Amino acid sequence: MKNLHLIIFACLLFCFSQSTYGQSTNFFNQKNIFSVRASFNPRLIPIGQNGNYTDDGMYANEGVGRGTYYQYYDQNNKLVGGDQKFNLMLNASYKRIYNSDKVIGVEFNYQKHNLTINETANIGFTEDDYDISKPFLISTPVFNTYDIQILLGSFSDAVLAPNQHLFTYGLGVRMFSLDQDQNYRIDSETPITDLDDFLDDYEKVFIYTRFSMNYTYRMLITKNLSLDLGLNFNIGLYQDMDAVDNLPMEYGYFTGESAAYSRNFVRNKLGHETFFNMLYFRTGLSFAI
Amino acid sequence: MKSQYIRSFFVALFLFPLILNAQESSLTQFKTSKSIGKAPVIFTTSFDDKVAAKIESTNNIKDDDKEEYARYTNYALNSLLQSGLVLYGDPMTVFVEKVAAKLLANEPNLEKELQFYVIKSNITNALCTDPGVIFITTGLISQIENEAQLAYIIAHEIVHYQEKHLEESFNKSKETNLEITTSYEDLVLLSKDHEFEADANALKLYHAAGYSDKEINTVFDVLMYSYLTFDEVKIDNSFFGNPEVYIPESYFPEKANPILAFEEYDDSKSTHPNIRRRKDAIANEIEKYSDWENNSHFIETEEFSYVQNIARFESVRENLLRSDYIKSLYEIYILEKEFPKNEFLQTSKALAWLFMSQTNLSGKKRSFIKKIDEKEGSISMVYSFLSKLSSEEMALMAVRQTHDIHKEFPSSKRIKEIRDEAISALAHVRRFDINKLEKISYLDAIKLREEYLTDTVQTDTLAIEGESKYDKIKRIRAKQSSTKSTTELIDENFSAFLLYDLVGNREFNEIYEKEIEKIKNEKGYTSLSKKERKQLKKERNKKLEGDIILITPQLEANYKGNFDLDKTLLFYDIMVKEIPKYAPTERVYDNSIALAEDFTTEKYNEACLINSYLVQKINLNNGEFKDQIIDYEDMQGLIKKFNNPYLVLISGEANKSSIFRNSLSGKAQYIEISTGNVLKSNYYSVNLKIRKASVGGLVFEVFSKF
Known part of the structure; x- marks a missing residue:
């Protein structure tokens, strides 16, 4: 349990904030809050896939910042490298205020996520090494990411809710679904015509449980509308994040037994990548009524 | 020409006493x-x-x-x-x-x-x-x-x-x-x-x-x-009006505190x-300066003393408004020598006693009796005396005093109401037993006992042989009870004899019983089921019906702890604009004193009246008792103009402690004038500067009760 400490920490925070005492009415009797926001976060992926730095391992992890690189084919089927240093996420949420300062709600998030390039792709691929007989040219998969979270929280009790300071905790799922409309290719000559060859069970979504802690600072524009600035701290509640087995384009692919990307590898890699995307900065508008 | 002089002289002669009479009567009906x-x-x-x-x-x-x-x-x-x-x-x-x-x-x-x-x-x-x-x-x-x-x-x-x-x-x-x-x-x-x-x-x-x-x-x-009352007179038994009433001297200090x-x-x-x-x-x-003249007045001294008496009557009223009952009683004591049987003074006196009794029963005695050692002059005697009275004694004294005043003005409904309230207050005295009240006055009881003792001197001398000391005491006490009094005739028991003339009175007993019944019914509320309590709570949160009387809100803006005039004016400005947005306009009557072109004396007097009521309300510590309004008639006239009016007091405070830290808070109180019940709005507080949304929010909150 790598993130056990974080969870305990989060729970402590949660308990503490729930014990605060609020006022008995609301600002203009507003009880419903609808928000639309955009969040972005720096992709803070460490160098080492497995957290170790080894020179002689099968899957040595070298190359600073590779964790943010991906590659795709453009309209001219030309291989292009991308460096996604930031994620952009769109959020929509509905919150209901009860007991004058407590909040319960639901949040939907959407973001586009590029699986980062496989670490093994760039290292020491030689003609001699049959493991990687070809340069690693396959497109990295692109996922549509959807979050659904239940929110619980409270406004700071000193002033009438909804007010400036909102603390919420979210628990929900993050689902990754393969974007099927991309120009996926093995290389510039070889398009992937059957996505089954690209990703095992490509239609099945990857589901992760997530816990989040959010702080929102509301700046009132009119009595109903406010500009929100917020911080969002996400923790993925899953354990396997070592994408070191079932590497892409291995035996199975060439023998035709499995797709280029195995589910096991992708699941671990997505887990790893999103776990470290912990800190989001948010801004947007809230409408309270 | 000559006759004209004579005529005007006569007119003047007639007019002069007329004016005096007018003045005199206006003090009677003050x-x-x-x-x-x-x-x-x-x-x-x-x-x-x-x-x-x-x-x-x-x-x-x-x-x-x-x-x-x-x-x-x-x-x-x-x-x-x-x-x-x-x-x-x-x-x-x-x-x-x-x-x-x-x-x-x-x-x-x-x-x-x-x-x-x-x-x-x-x-x-x-x-x-x-x-x-x-x-x-x-x-x-x-x-x-x-x-x-x-x-x-x-x-x-x-x-x-x-x-x-x-x-x-x-x-x-x-x-x-x-x-x-x-x-x-x-x-x-x-x-x-x-x-x-x-x-x-x-x-x-x-x-x-x-x-x-x-x-x-x-x-x-x-x-x-000037910190003393406008005159200094000795306190004696006439302070309590009724010569039949025995007030033990031991309740008074030997002498008044000196004037320092x-x-x-x-x-x-x-x-x-x-x-x-x-x-x-x-x-x-x-x-x-040389050549000083020797005039102490140019205007008729009658006019001065008339004006001064108005001021003194106002002083009595003001002391009542501010719950300074003892000062008020002392002033009445001074004034009633000059204005005996003055209805205003006597009503004020009744009110003072009633308020004291009620305040005392609400456990707030210290709100009107405090720092006795610091009182100077003969008023300190009254302070000292009243501080020695127990709740029961004070409640009985209040009935005694109000009843005497009622007897003096039997036709005054107002005074009767005050007396009835004083009787009702008795029902709130803890461990009070109405049956222990004596039917004869203390002085009569003493007289009777003396008569009895002289009658029985001879029989007493015939000591029964073999009688023990305790048998003898029992025998004597049994005879004492034939003097109609079972209470021992000692100073501490003086209060049992206070209502000698009322004890047998049916009306007195009825009022008392009715209040006892009422208290019993109210106590039932504590044993309500959860559902019933919820219902009650719901009812309490019910919207208020009735007209709304608004007075000038109390708003203040501060910047880093110092008063900020510009922001305060802005606060008022926005408040005035926001009120019509959220108030039920057809029920709102603005009685604030607005200094503007449409100012009229009539409106101003009404606003002043309401302000006085508010002063009284703020100072009154009578707990659950019904309020007795001091400017009774004027207020009744005013209340009649409205439909069960609520007086709404808005207060607000805005603070700016730094560029980033603003706060605005406020609350409202709703006083149902007909009953004196006070409700409060929820406390409103936002971290916003003075602007439409923050002030509007306060106004919204205030009027969400209606």
């Missing part, structure tokens, strides 16, 4: 003073116009500071004018104006610039504000002895204006970089030099008018002893020099 006639211009001019006029007329202040000065002085003046305490056109103000006219006979320009008003306040004071508005308190009028003394005080205030002392103070505070605040005391914070100057220069006007120099020293005595005021107190922290220094300084000044 009601609190109201403003009369056309509203003076300062009431009908808007704040901005006044500020503009002030900027125009100020000469001694730097151009840059003129606006600030004008705004602050006018804000202070407006606060006073909107306090609901200022009178115009009433006999007191008219009298003050007459005295001022006499002083200013040779200064027609100055006379045009100055205005005089009376403020209903028991503080002995006179104030001068910058636009030439001089205020004299009713407390001052009640204390001074004659017209000349008033003239000297007015002259003193005129000098403050003439010499532009306020402007000098402002300049000085600007120089020393002191923060300007608008509290009234600070605004009139004139240095001691100014006081000496005013004392000395006042002589010029005073002397020219022809008043006597002998009155001046007394003025300072009046000021020194002395002239040479430490004035180092005071704005005014001490009396000794002022007296010394003025003695030298007086010598500079």
Whole structure:
């Protein structure tokens, strides 16, 4: 349990904030809050896939910042490298205020996520090494990411809710679904015509449980509308994040037994990548009524 | 031609006593003073116009500071004018104006610039504000002895204006970089030099008018002893009215606390020099004038004493309003010697006793009896006596007193109501047993016992043989009970004999039983089921129905802890605009004292009345008891105009502690005037600066109860 400490920490925070005492009415009797926001976060992926730095391992992890690189084919089927240093996420949420300062709600998030390039792709691929007989040219998969979270929280009790300071905790799922409309290719000559060859069970979504802690600072524009600035701290509640087995384009692919990307590898890699995307900065508008 | 003189002489002869009679009768039917006639211009001019006029007329202040000065002085003046305490056109103000006219006979320009008003306040004071508005308190009028003394005080205030002392103070505070605040005391914070100057220069006007120099020293005595009541009389049994009532002497201290005021107190922290220094300084000044005349008055002394009596009656009322019951009773005691059977005084007396009884039963005795050791003069006797009374004794005394007053005015429904309330209050006395009340008065009981003892002297001497001491006591006590009294005749039991004439009264018992029944029913609420409690809670949260009387909200804005006038004005401004948005406009009646063109005396008097009610309400500590309104008739008239009115008091405070930290908070109280019940709004607090949304939110919150 790598993130056990974080969870305990989060729970402590949660308990503490729930014990605060609020006022008995609301600002203009507003009880419903609808928000639309955009969040972005720096992709803070460490160098080492497995957290170790080894020179002689099968899957040595070298190359600073590779964790943010991906590659795709453009309209001219030309291989292009991308460096996604930031994620952009769109959020929509509905919150209901009860007991004058407590909040319960639901949040939907959407973001586009590029699986980062496989670490093994760039290292020491030689003609001699049959493991990687070809340069690693396959497109990295692109996922549509959807979050659904239940929110619980409270406004700071000193002033009438909804007010400036909102603390919420979210628990929900993050689902990754393969974007099927991309120009996926093995290389510039070889398009992937059957996505089954690209990703095992490509239609099945990857589901992760997530816990989040959010702080929102509301700046009132009119009595109903406010500009929100917020911080969002996400923790993925899953354990396997070592994408070191079932590497892409291995035996199975060439023998035709499995797709280029195995589910096991992708699941671990997505887990790893999103776990470290912990800190989001948010801004947007809230409408309270 | 000759006959015309005779005729006018006769007319005058007839008119004079008529006026006197009119005055006399108006004190019999005394009601609190109201403003009369056309509203003076300062009431009908808007704040901005006044500020503009002030900027125009100020000469001694730097151009840059003129606006600030004008705004602050006018804000202070407006606060006073909107306090609901200022009178115009009433006999007191008219009298003050007459005295001022006499002083200013040779200064027609100055006379045009100055205005005089009376403020209903028991503080002995006179104030001068910058636009030439001089205020004299009713407390001052009640204390001074004659017209000349008033003239000297007015002259003193005129000098403050003439010499532009306020402007000098402002300049000085600007120089020393002191923060300007608008509290009234600070605004009139004139240095001691100014006081000496005013004392000395006042002589010029005073002397020219022809008043006597002998009155001046007394003025300072009046000021020194102004913390005492307007007269000092001995307290004896007549204080309790009914000669049948026995009040044990042991309840009174042997003598009253001494009067301690002395002239040479430490004035180092005071704005005014001490009396000794002022007296010394003025003695030298007086010598500079020769040919002093010997007039203590120019206006008829009857008019002065009439005006003074109004002020004294106002003082009684003011003390009641401010829950200073003992002072009120003492003043009534003084006044009833001159005005026996005066309904106002007696009603006030009944109210004072009722309020004391109710306050005591609500456990708030200390709110009106405190610091007994610090009371000076014979009033300390009353304090000491009342502090010794238990709740039961005080409740019984209240019934006794109110019943006596009721007997004196049997036709007054109001007094009867007060007495009935006093009887009802008895039901709230803990461990009180109505059956223990005696049917004869204490004095009669003593008389009977003496008669009995003389009757039985002989039989008693025939001691029964073999009788033990205890048998003998039992026998004697059994005989004692045949004197109709089972209570031991000792001082501690005096209260059991207080209601000797009421105990057998059916009405008395009915009122008492009814209240006992009511209390029993109310107690039932505590044993309600959860569901019923929920229902009750729901009912409590029900929207209020009835008209809404609004008075000027109490708003204040601060910047880093200091009063911020501009923001305060903005706060008011937005509040005024937001109220119509969220208030149920068809039910709202604005009774705030708005100084604007549509100001009318009638509206003003109503607003003043409501303000007084509020003062009473704030000071009243009578717990669950029903409120008895002091200005009963006037208020009844007002209430009739509305449909079950609620008085809504809004208060708000905005603070800016740094560029990023703003807060605005507020709340409202709703007083159902017909019952006196007070409800409160939820506390409103937001971290916003003064703006439409934050102030609107407060207004929304306040009116969400309707």
